Amino acid sequence: MNQENRSIFNEDYSKSYDLIYEKKNYNDECNRIIKFIKYKKSVSNILDLGCGTCSHSIILSKYGFNIDAIDRSEKMLEIAKKKIEKKKISNIKLIQADIENLDLKNAQYDVILLLFNVLGYLKKPYLFFSNLKKYLKKGSLVIFDFWHESAIIQNGPKKTKKNFEKAEVNLTKISQGKVNQKDKTIIINIQTYEKEKNAVITKNEEEHHIKYYNIESLTLNLINEGFKVLKFEDFENDGCLPSKENWSAYCVSKYLG
Numbered sequence: 001m002n003q004e005n006r007s008i009f010n011e012d013y014s015k016s017y018d019l020i021y022e023k024k025n026y027n028d029e030c031n032r033i034i035k036f037i038k039y040k041k042s043v044s045n046i047l048d049l050g051c052g053t054c055s056h057s058i059i060l061s062k063y064g065f066n067i068d069a070i071d072r073s074e075k076m077l078e079i080a081k082k083k084i085e086k087k088k089i090s091n092i093k094l095i096q097a098d099i100e101n102l103d104l105k106n107a108q109y110d111v112i113l114l115l116f117n118v119l120g121y122l123k124k125p126y127l128f129f130s131n132l133k134k135y136l137k138k139g140s141l142v143i144f145d146f147w148h149e150s151a152i153i154q155n156g157p158k159k160t161k162k163n164f165e166k167a168e169v170n171l172t173k174i175s176q177g178k179v180n181q182k183d184k185t186i187i188i189n190i191q192t193y194e195k196e197k198n199a200v201i202t203k204n205e206e207e208h209h210i211k212y213y214n215i216e217s218l219t220l221n222l223i224n225e226g227f228k229v230l231k232f233e234d235f236e237n238d239g240c241l242p243s244k245e246n247w248s249a250y251c252v253s254k255y256l257g
């Protein structure tokens with residue numbers, strides 16, 4: 001993980017994560033993933049890297065896949081564990097590890113997922129792809145979403161302030177990003193305030209360093225590592241090419257073995 005990213009997704013931010021992303025459409029995203037997965041004839045096991053609180057894995061588990069889900073953040077995994085137990089799901093195994101230093105004995109997967117910009121958090125993404133190969137079979141898929149450079153150049157980061165309310169919790173999230181073009185990184189300062197009867201009870205601040213990628217360079221690097229890029233798609237628009245309007249894009253790639 002990026003040196004700067006070591007202490008993020010800490011207790012307070014993780015605790016608020018599912019509320020902040022309550023409206024993120026994990027169901028539609030999983031429908032999309034299921035479509036992508038069809039590029040492989042038969043899929044029995046999946047590795048979800050940077051699984052967070054496991055919102056994708058929980059939906060995908062309904063299809064009967066055996067899922068190993070890995071995250072570095074103890075707190076995110078604690079929340080994932082509670083959700084999995086509550087739903088009595090038996091086909092997701094949680095593992096706490098740094099995905100840039102994976103050591104999964106003899107494991108090989110049909111599909112590896114990195115969802116919601118997990119690739120952006122990595123310190124050495126190309127070395128990461130190289131290391132990932134031992135967990136892939138010939139024809140396995142690696143599916144991820146990422147921020148792409150041309151959209152970021154066209155449409156830089158804006159300061160946002162959002163409010164989230166549920167039961168007793170009233171949360172405000174303020175994010176502000178700045179672009180570091182030299183490192184192709186966006187440094188995002190995220191402040192969250194949890195309030196009770198208008199008094200702030202907890203305040204948290206994290207700085208996330210998130211890499212963005214040039215699609216042509218990413219393609220070349222994937223090819224060099226033995227992958228075929230099957231498609232890049234706009235994150236918001238099913239079946240469409242990445243656009244300059246949306247930072248996020250999907251990549252579906254196949255390991256050629």
Ligand SMILES: C[S@@+](CC[C@H](N)C(=O)[O-])C[C@H]1O[C@@H](n2cnc3c(N)ncnc32)[C@H](O)[C@@H]1O
Nearest residue numbers: 001009050051052071072073098099115116121
């Ligand atoms: C934006 S969250 C995405 C979580 C989840 N995939 C989702 O869609 O809700 C990024 C996740 O990646 C994890 N992460 C980032 N770098 C990591 C690393 N090097 N090893 C393991 N987990 C990492 C973080 O802890 C965090 O849970």
